[in-house]
Protein backbone atom coordinates (compact mmCIF):
# COMPACT_ATOMS: atom_id res chain seq x y z
CA UNK A 1 0.00 0.00 0.00
CA UNK A 2 1.31 3.48 -0.88
CA UNK A 3 1.45 5.60 2.24
CA UNK A 4 3.46 8.54 1.02
CA UNK A 5 3.26 10.18 -2.36
CA UNK A 6 4.88 13.28 -3.80
CA UNK A 7 3.14 14.68 -6.87
CA UNK A 8 4.99 17.20 -9.00
CA UNK A 9 6.54 19.04 -6.03
CA UNK A 10 8.08 22.35 -7.16
CA UNK A 11 10.00 24.75 -4.88
CA UNK A 12 11.71 28.09 -5.55
CA UNK A 13 13.93 30.15 -3.27
CA UNK A 14 14.56 33.87 -3.60
CA UNK A 15 18.28 34.78 -3.74
CA UNK A 16 18.51 38.55 -3.88
CA UNK A 17 16.92 39.33 -7.28
CA UNK A 18 17.27 35.83 -8.58
CA UNK A 19 14.55 33.22 -8.14
CA UNK A 20 16.23 29.86 -7.82
CA UNK A 21 14.21 26.82 -8.84
CA UNK A 22 15.35 24.10 -6.47
CA UNK A 23 12.77 21.35 -6.99
CA UNK A 24 11.60 21.03 -10.57
CA UNK A 25 8.72 18.59 -10.06
CA UNK A 26 9.44 15.70 -7.71
CA UNK A 27 7.31 12.59 -8.14
CA UNK A 28 7.78 9.72 -5.70
CA UNK A 29 5.59 6.93 -4.34
CA UNK A 30 6.67 5.21 -1.14
CA UNK A 31 4.99 2.00 -0.04
CA UNK A 32 4.18 1.34 3.60
CA UNK A 33 7.31 -0.05 5.30
CA UNK A 34 9.76 0.79 2.50
CA UNK A 35 13.26 2.11 3.15
CA UNK A 36 13.93 4.69 0.44
CA UNK A 37 17.28 6.47 0.18
CA UNK A 38 17.53 9.79 -1.65
CA UNK A 39 20.84 10.59 -3.33
CA UNK A 40 21.77 13.45 -5.64
CA UNK A 41 24.35 16.15 -6.31
CA UNK A 42 25.02 18.71 -3.60
CA UNK A 43 22.45 21.51 -3.60
CA UNK A 44 19.89 19.63 -5.73
CA UNK A 45 17.18 19.93 -3.07
CA UNK A 46 17.16 16.65 -1.10
CA UNK A 47 16.92 18.37 2.29
CA UNK A 48 14.34 20.80 0.97
CA UNK A 49 12.23 17.90 -0.26
CA UNK A 50 12.51 16.10 3.10
CA UNK A 51 11.48 19.26 4.98
CA UNK A 52 8.46 19.62 2.70
CA UNK A 53 7.48 15.99 3.37
CA UNK A 54 7.86 16.68 7.12
CA UNK A 55 5.55 19.68 6.70
CA UNK A 56 8.30 22.02 7.92
CA UNK A 57 8.52 23.88 4.63
CA UNK A 58 5.98 24.77 1.94
CA UNK A 59 5.97 23.96 -1.78
CA UNK A 60 5.01 26.26 -4.65
CA UNK A 61 3.29 23.60 -6.73
CA UNK A 62 2.28 19.99 -6.30
CA UNK A 63 1.24 18.04 -3.26
CA UNK A 64 2.36 15.49 -0.71
CA UNK A 65 -0.17 12.82 0.18
CA UNK A 66 0.00 10.69 3.30
CA UNK A 67 -2.39 7.73 3.20
CA UNK A 68 -4.11 9.53 0.32
CA UNK A 69 -4.67 12.79 2.23
CA UNK A 70 -2.79 16.03 1.48
CA UNK A 71 -0.12 16.99 4.02
CA UNK A 72 -0.65 20.55 5.23
CA UNK A 73 1.85 20.80 8.09
CA UNK A 74 3.85 18.73 10.56
CA UNK A 75 2.16 15.68 12.05
CA UNK A 76 2.94 12.89 14.51
CA UNK A 77 2.85 10.29 11.72
CA UNK A 78 5.91 11.88 10.00
CA UNK A 79 8.87 12.60 12.22
CA UNK A 80 12.23 14.09 11.32
CA UNK A 81 15.30 12.62 13.03
CA UNK A 82 17.47 15.61 13.74
CA UNK A 83 21.22 15.46 13.97
CA UNK A 84 22.67 14.65 17.39
CA UNK A 85 23.27 18.38 17.90
CA UNK A 86 19.54 18.92 18.32
CA UNK A 87 19.51 17.05 21.66
CA UNK A 88 19.02 18.96 24.91
CA UNK A 89 22.32 19.05 26.82
CA UNK A 90 20.60 19.94 30.11
CA UNK A 91 18.46 16.79 30.05
CA UNK A 92 19.50 13.25 30.86
CA UNK A 93 19.49 10.73 28.00
CA UNK A 94 16.22 9.18 29.20
CA UNK A 95 14.57 12.62 29.45
CA UNK A 96 15.76 13.50 25.94
CA UNK A 97 14.19 10.29 24.65
CA UNK A 98 10.96 10.93 26.58
CA UNK A 99 10.70 14.58 25.59
CA UNK A 100 8.14 14.21 22.77
CA UNK A 101 6.02 11.86 24.86
CA UNK A 102 6.00 14.39 27.72
CA UNK A 103 4.91 17.14 25.32
CA UNK A 104 2.15 14.82 24.11
CA UNK A 105 0.92 14.44 27.71
CA UNK A 106 1.86 10.78 28.17
CA UNK A 107 1.99 9.95 31.93
CA UNK A 108 5.43 9.47 33.53
CA UNK A 109 5.13 5.70 34.16
CA UNK A 110 4.17 5.03 30.58
CA UNK A 111 6.90 7.33 29.28
CA UNK A 112 9.52 5.54 31.32
CA UNK A 113 8.38 2.16 30.09
CA UNK A 114 8.45 3.22 26.44
CA UNK A 115 11.80 4.99 26.67
CA UNK A 116 13.35 1.97 28.44
CA UNK A 117 12.31 -0.23 25.53
CA UNK A 118 13.94 2.04 22.96
CA UNK A 119 17.03 2.71 25.05
CA UNK A 120 17.45 -1.06 25.22
CA UNK A 121 16.99 -1.37 21.46
CA UNK A 122 19.65 1.30 20.90
CA UNK A 123 21.98 -0.28 23.52
CA UNK A 124 21.88 2.82 25.67
CA UNK A 125 20.36 1.39 28.85
CA UNK A 126 23.56 1.89 30.85
CA UNK A 127 23.59 5.57 29.85
CA UNK A 128 19.95 6.43 30.62
CA UNK A 129 21.01 8.73 33.48
CA UNK A 130 23.98 10.29 31.67
CA UNK A 131 23.88 13.70 30.03
CA UNK A 132 24.28 13.86 26.28
CA UNK A 133 27.63 15.68 26.50
CA UNK A 134 28.96 12.56 28.22
CA UNK A 135 28.24 10.43 25.13
CA UNK A 136 30.17 9.78 21.94
CA UNK A 137 28.86 11.23 18.66
CA UNK A 138 27.53 7.83 17.57
CA UNK A 139 25.74 7.36 20.89
CA UNK A 140 24.17 10.81 20.58
CA UNK A 141 22.96 9.89 17.12
CA UNK A 142 21.37 6.76 18.59
CA UNK A 143 19.63 8.92 21.23
CA UNK A 144 18.29 11.13 18.43
CA UNK A 145 16.93 8.06 16.61
CA UNK A 146 15.39 6.69 19.85
CA UNK A 147 13.78 10.08 20.51
CA UNK A 148 12.02 9.87 17.14
CA UNK A 149 11.11 6.17 17.44
CA UNK A 150 9.36 6.53 20.83
CA UNK A 151 6.75 8.68 19.09
CA UNK A 152 5.89 5.62 16.98
CA UNK A 153 5.59 7.56 13.71
CA UNK A 154 4.61 5.79 10.49
CA UNK A 155 7.35 7.61 8.61
CA UNK A 156 10.87 8.46 9.76
CA UNK A 157 12.60 11.24 7.85
CA UNK A 158 16.38 11.21 8.17
CA UNK A 159 18.69 13.86 6.69
CA UNK A 160 22.29 12.63 6.50
CA UNK A 161 22.16 11.36 10.09
CA UNK A 162 25.52 9.57 9.84
CA UNK A 163 27.48 12.29 8.03
CA UNK A 164 29.44 13.38 11.10
CA UNK A 165 30.38 9.88 12.27
CA UNK A 166 33.73 8.15 11.98
CA UNK A 167 33.83 5.15 9.61
CA UNK A 168 33.68 2.45 12.33
CA UNK A 169 30.75 4.01 14.17
CA UNK A 170 28.92 4.52 10.90
CA UNK A 171 29.40 0.86 9.93
CA UNK A 172 27.92 -0.21 13.29
CA UNK A 173 24.97 2.14 12.90
CA UNK A 174 24.38 0.95 9.32
CA UNK A 175 23.80 -2.55 10.68
CA UNK A 176 21.74 -1.27 13.64
CA UNK A 177 19.59 0.87 11.36
CA UNK A 178 18.73 -2.20 9.26
CA UNK A 179 17.81 -4.16 12.41
CA UNK A 180 15.62 -1.29 13.65
CA UNK A 181 13.88 -1.10 10.29
CA UNK A 182 13.30 -4.87 10.20
CA UNK A 183 11.93 -4.81 13.77
CA UNK A 184 9.78 -1.69 13.57
CA UNK A 185 8.61 -1.88 9.91
CA UNK A 186 8.70 1.91 9.69
CA UNK A 187 8.63 3.69 6.37
CA UNK A 188 11.96 5.49 6.12
CA UNK A 189 13.07 8.32 3.82
CA UNK A 190 16.81 8.73 4.22
CA UNK A 191 18.90 11.45 2.56
CA UNK A 192 22.56 10.65 2.02
CA UNK A 193 25.33 11.75 -0.33
CA UNK A 194 27.05 8.42 0.30
CA UNK A 195 26.15 5.89 -2.39
CA UNK A 196 27.58 2.94 -0.44
CA UNK A 197 25.39 3.90 2.55
CA UNK A 198 22.36 4.16 0.25
CA UNK A 199 22.74 0.63 -1.18
CA UNK A 200 23.39 -0.88 2.26
CA UNK A 201 20.27 0.70 3.76
CA UNK A 202 17.76 1.21 0.99
CA UNK A 203 15.19 -1.17 -0.38
CA UNK A 204 15.10 1.45 -3.12
CA UNK A 205 17.34 4.35 -4.05
CA UNK A 206 15.92 7.45 -5.75
CA UNK A 207 18.50 9.45 -7.69
CA UNK A 208 17.87 13.22 -7.92
CA UNK A 209 19.05 15.16 -10.97
CA UNK A 210 20.83 18.51 -10.66
CA UNK A 211 18.70 21.65 -10.06
CA UNK A 212 15.88 22.13 -10.79
CA UNK A 213 15.71 18.58 -9.63
CA UNK A 214 13.50 15.71 -10.64
CA UNK A 215 13.89 12.07 -9.68
CA UNK A 216 15.95 10.81 -12.56
CA UNK A 217 15.98 7.13 -11.73
CA UNK A 218 14.79 4.72 -9.03
CA UNK A 219 16.85 1.60 -8.39
CA UNK A 220 15.51 -1.31 -6.33
CA UNK A 221 18.05 -3.07 -4.14
CA UNK A 222 16.80 -6.64 -3.88
CA UNK A 223 19.52 -8.11 -1.74
CA UNK A 224 19.69 -10.04 1.55
CA UNK A 225 20.12 -8.28 4.92
CA UNK A 226 21.87 -7.32 7.03
CA UNK A 227 24.13 -5.79 4.38
CA UNK A 228 27.62 -4.48 4.95
CA UNK A 229 29.44 -1.89 2.80
CA UNK A 230 32.30 -4.32 2.02
CA UNK A 231 30.00 -6.80 0.29
CA UNK A 232 31.29 -6.97 -3.30
CA UNK A 233 27.90 -8.00 -4.67
CA UNK A 234 26.54 -4.56 -3.74
CA UNK A 235 29.05 -2.92 -6.12
CA UNK A 236 26.78 -3.56 -9.10
CA UNK A 237 24.06 -1.40 -7.51
CA UNK A 238 26.56 1.30 -6.58
CA UNK A 239 27.83 1.43 -10.15
CA UNK A 240 24.28 1.76 -11.52
CA UNK A 241 23.63 4.69 -9.17
CA UNK A 242 26.97 6.37 -9.84
CA UNK A 243 26.36 6.12 -13.60
CA UNK A 244 23.18 8.18 -13.10
CA UNK A 245 24.76 10.55 -10.61
CA UNK A 246 28.04 11.48 -12.31
CA UNK A 247 26.58 13.49 -15.22
CA UNK A 248 24.36 15.42 -12.76
CA UNK A 249 27.30 16.34 -10.53
CA UNK A 250 29.28 17.48 -13.60
CA UNK A 251 26.33 19.57 -14.86
CA UNK A 252 26.22 21.39 -11.53
CA UNK A 253 29.92 22.40 -11.77
Ligand SMILES: Nc1ncnc2c1ncn2[C@@H]1O[C@H](COP(=O)(O)OP(=O)(O)OP(=O)(O)O)[C@@H](O)[C@H]1O
Nearest residue numbers: 013014022040041042043044045046047048049193
Ligand atom coordinates in the same frame (compact mmCIF):
# COMPACT_ATOMS: atom_id res chain seq x y z
N1 LIG B 1 16.21 28.82 3.11
C1 LIG B 1 16.75 28.92 1.89
N2 LIG B 1 16.85 30.11 1.28
C2 LIG B 1 17.37 30.21 0.05
N3 LIG B 1 17.83 29.17 -0.64
C3 LIG B 1 17.76 27.97 -0.10
C4 LIG B 1 17.22 27.76 1.20
N4 LIG B 1 17.28 26.43 1.51
C5 LIG B 1 17.84 25.84 0.42
N5 LIG B 1 18.12 26.74 -0.54
C6 LIG B 1 18.71 26.47 -1.85
O1 LIG B 1 18.01 25.40 -2.43
C7 LIG B 1 18.91 24.49 -3.06
C8 LIG B 1 18.71 23.11 -2.47
O2 LIG B 1 19.22 23.08 -1.15
P1 LIG B 1 19.16 21.74 -0.27
O3 LIG B 1 19.83 22.03 1.03
O4 LIG B 1 17.78 21.23 -0.26
O5 LIG B 1 20.05 20.76 -1.16
P2 LIG B 1 20.68 19.32 -0.81
O6 LIG B 1 20.47 18.48 -2.01
O7 LIG B 1 20.12 18.82 0.47
O8 LIG B 1 22.22 19.70 -0.67
P3 LIG B 1 23.44 18.99 0.13
O9 LIG B 1 23.55 17.59 -0.42
O10 LIG B 1 24.63 19.84 -0.24
O11 LIG B 1 23.10 19.03 1.59
C9 LIG B 1 20.31 25.06 -2.88
O12 LIG B 1 20.69 25.72 -4.05
C10 LIG B 1 20.17 26.07 -1.75
O13 LIG B 1 20.99 27.18 -1.96
